[in-house]
Amino acid sequence: MDYPVWDVAIGGSILMAVVAITHVIVSHFAVGGGLVIAVTETLAVKRNDPHLRELARRSSLVLILVSTVFGAISGVGIWVVAGLISPAAIAALIRNYVWGWAIEWVFFIVELLAALLYFATWQKITKQAHLALIWIYFIAAYASLVIINGIITFMLTPGSWLTTRAFWDGFFNPTYWPGLVLRTGITLIMATAFMLLAATRLQAGERPRIARYLGLWLVAGIAIAYAGFRWWEGALPDAVRTLFLGETPKLATLAATRHFLLWSLTAALGLGVVFLLAVPRAARLVPALLIMAAAFAFFGGYERLREGVRKPFLIHDYMFSNGVRVDEIPALNTNGILSRAGFGAAAAAADPGVHGREIFRAQCASCHTIDGYQGIRKLLPDDAGMIAGVLGVMRTQGETIVALPPGRPIDKSQLDYPFMPPFVGTEAELESLAQYLAGLAAAPGAALAE
Amino acid sequence: MNPSLVPALDPTPIPGPAWLFHVLLVFTFFLHALFMNLALGGTLIAAFAHLGGGSPARLALARRLMGVNGYGISFAITTGIAPLLFVQVLYQQYFYPATILIGEMWLLLVAFLMLGYYAVYLYKFRGAPARGTGGGGWLAVAAVLFLAIAMVHVAVHLIHVQPATWARIAARPWSILADPTYFPRLLHFVLAALGFSALVMTWWAVRQAGAGRDVELNTAIASHTWKWAIVTTLLQVVDGFVLLMVLPRDVLIGLMRGGAATLFPLGLSVLLGLGLLMMLARVGNPVAKPGLVTGTLGGMILTIAVMAITRHQVRELYLAPASAGSVIPVAPQWGNFFLFVLLLLAGLATAAYMIRLVMTSPAAGREAA
Numbered sequence: 032m033d034y035p036v037w038d039v040a041i042g043g044s045i046l047m048a049v050v051a052i053t054h055v056i057v058s059h060f061a062v063g064g065g066l067v068i069a070v071t072e073t074l075a076v077k078r079n080d081p082h083l084r085e086l087a088r089r090s091s092l093v094l095i096l097v098s099t100v101f102g103a104i105s106g107v108g109i110w111v112v113a114g115l116i117s118p119a120a121i122a123a124l125i126r127n128y129v130w131g132w133a134i135e136w137v138f139f140i141v142e143l144l145a146a147l148l149y150f151a152t153w154q155k156i157t158k159q160a161h162l163a164l165i166w167i168y169f170i171a172a173y174a175s176l177v178i179i180n181g182i183i184t185f186m187l188t189p190g191s192w193l194t195t196r197a198f199w200d201g202f203f204n205p206t207y208w209p210g211l212v213l214r215t216g217i218t219l220i221m222a223t224a225f226m227l228l229a230a231t232r233l234q235a236g237e238r239p240r241i242a243r244y245l246g247l248w249l250v251a252g253i254a255i256a257y258a259g260f261r262w263w264e265g266a267l268p269d270a271v272r273t274l275f276l277g278e279t280p281k282l283a284t285l286a287a288t289r290h291f292l293l294w295s296l297t298a299a300l301g302l303g304v305v306f307l308l309a310v311p312r313a314a315r316l317v318p319a320l321l322i323m324a325a326a327f328a329f330f331g332g333y334e335r336l337r338e339g340v341r342k343p344f345l346i347h348d349y350m351f352s353n354g355v356r357v358d359e360i361p362a363l364n365t366n367g368i369l370s371r372a373g374f375g376a377a378a379a380a381a382d383p384g385v386h387g388r389e390i391f392r393a394q395c396a397s398c399h400t401i402d403g404y405q406g407i408r409k410l411l412p413d414d415a416g417m418i419a420g421v422l423g424v425m426r427t428q429g430e431t432i433v434a435l436p437p438g439r440p441i442d443k444s445q446l447d448y449p450f451m452p453p454f455v456g457t458e459a460e461l462e463s464l465a466q467y468l469a470g471l472a473a474a475p476g477a478a479l480a481e
Numbered sequence: 482m483n484p485s486l487v488p489a490l491d492p493t494p495i496p497g498p499a500w501l502f503h504v505l506l507v508f509t510f511f512l513h514a515l516f517m518n519l520a521l522g523g524t525l526i527a528a529f530a531h532l533g534g535g536s537p538a539r540l541a542l543a544r545r546l547m548g549v550n551g552y553g554i555s556f557a558i559t560t561g562i563a564p565l566l567f568v569q570v571l572y573q574q575y576f577y578p579a580t581i582l583i584g585e586m587w588l589l590l591v592a593f594l595m596l597g598y599y600a601v602y603l604y605k606f607r608g609a610p611a612r613g614t615g616g617g618g619w620l621a622v623a624a625v626l627f628l629a630i631a632m633v634h635v636a637v638h639l640i641h642v643q644p645a646t647w648a649r650i651a652a653r654p655w656s657i658l659a660d661p662t663y664f665p666r667l668l669h670f671v672l673a674a675l676g677f678s679a680l681v682m683t684w685w686a687v688r689q690a691g692a693g694r695d696v697e698l699n700t701a702i703a704s705h706t707w708k709w710a711i712v713t714t715l716l717q718v719v720d721g722f723v724l725l726m727v728l729p730r731d732v733l734i735g736l737m738r739g740g741a742a743t744l745f746p747l748g749l750s751v752l753l754g755l756g757l758l759m760m761l762a763r764v765g766n767p768v769a770k771p772g773l774v775t776g777t778l779g780g781m782i783l784t785i786a787v788m789a790i791t792r793h794q795v796r797e798l799y800l801a802p803a804s805a806g807s808v809i810p811v812a813p814q815w816g817n818f819f820l821f822v823l824l825l826l827a828g829l830a831t832a833a834y835m836i837r838l839v840m841t842s843p844a845a846g847r848e849a850a
Contacts, residue, residue: 033488033489100602107558115588123491126570164839373485
């Protein structure tokens, strides 16, 4: 709202989803891969097993090429995109959790150095020294997950932080431990998915044994992830659960996402049991790719669900997805949203004809494009009065939210538009926005009015 | 200027005194600058080394540089995360608008970095280091991409310190290239990157030659990189003065009237720059003067550290009109800060342990991992 609006054709949330999901797939592999490679090489040394050693060696190349390059850079990419599409939220998060991120940075440096040294010293240092490197790698990588999980889960369930504003209250929030168990399982699933690729390059005679070995890791990961997921669902506030669970979920698409992710997990389990445990000779490239696809679908589905149930907030009960904070609704209703949106106010001052458009950009454009992703035009009734009526209800919704007792999760199921931030601004701004939207509805296919 | 374009300050307090974040920002930027210099300057020198086929010494230099950069780029990224974090703590209301105003380029930076890094790996696995010849094209691609990243960074920096330009930049983003300080500033970074990488490579080659390893080859490499260091440092001294002269008048006056706080680092870096040039010019054959080479490299690192302070002060002077009167609320989380320091020390100790472990546990054949 305060910041200039970055126009991105495909929609900011789609861009964020693409960057974030590809990053988390790789970053979770980086954690779980650490454990599986460490155990694999330890077993290889103990049993003097050259094939397990070869699996660890090949997997370490995948780890370097995928994690230290793609993982590290896409992690920066998440910050870049978040800063472009949700600067207010990332600013608030950083102000609360900068020491958490600083600590994660320390673990990341250790993790990176360990990975690079580990990969570079195959056949160059003693077995024990080499094992020490991969175990240090895993400990540092897991520690970084322990930290970032606190910040991610905080955004959905800030818990008592809402009243205390204390770092650790937000960090060890109601979904922290379930989230950690779930993500621990996911790290093992991702590790198996990527290491299966390395395993397909092993000697044909050894592949079945290695496939079975990886199959056990996969099944363990799936079991832990499933337990963590169900625990996570149970730890959500009732007001959030009713959105996607129960006989009549409030949002059918989120309920469908939940079904999708659970079926994907089931598919990964089925494929793993058949191709890795029951008939491991069949564990060639295509089954490996199918297992990968099912695993990624599950993880992507979970991230989608987690983001979806947070709507309309970026930080639950604190900041809406358009950067408006709950505590500033009264001031914005009095002074107007353009009192804070400097770029919008400047444009509207130069040309009063774009007043409504600038209110749209300040308040709605973080989620809605005009005709693209979540395109607003196709959602609009073509009657200006009806649009103003809906906006009026959304404005009242903001007043309802402000009147709720602070520190308790807002029961979104009691709201008329539970997934939308309220409309904030003056009556005149509401009218301007309604006219602008009615203009859009009346001119199908026309470009954004200049 | 239109001050209302600057977003309102987030009411959330920062979890430590501002001076602490200023110190952390400057220190971590300095660390980042060292690795970034190697990544950018090293890749450029390696790409030039391949021009015209490249002599054996130049190809060996390119291989060595890219061997370092396999790690160096990773650490340039990792050490870059910390200043990116701290700049957001202190300058969020300036930094985010600057990135949004050139959003496409800021986002492309991530793609440039990824493609550049993979190009370096392609050179290592498919070029001269693996096959004895070729791969210069991959290096050229990486070098161009890393240069583009430097250009984006300089643009974001200049936009974020000058809110008065935001309305113009919003209408014409490319007009940032017309800022009189843009190219001198970019050149300042690129020359530092080249000079630092050249000195690191000279130092390495001199040490290798001193230990009796491939004396002829290392002497040739040292002589080549020493010349890079001389030329770039000479140009740097000139460019440094040009940059100083094209700074906005208020910023320049602020620097000159800032007393010892600004004049000492600025004066020291100018003296260090001139001193480096004299040391470089005195040595014809670096292999014969290993002590001087080490001293020059040390002087270069010190110069970068001091310049990081001046750069930060220049930022503050640029922002003085826009930030006048605004006070960032503070609510220190000292426990978390000390936990960070403790873990940082433990992390550094672990890093030292790992490096020592690798150095002291050589093995071959069946004994090796």
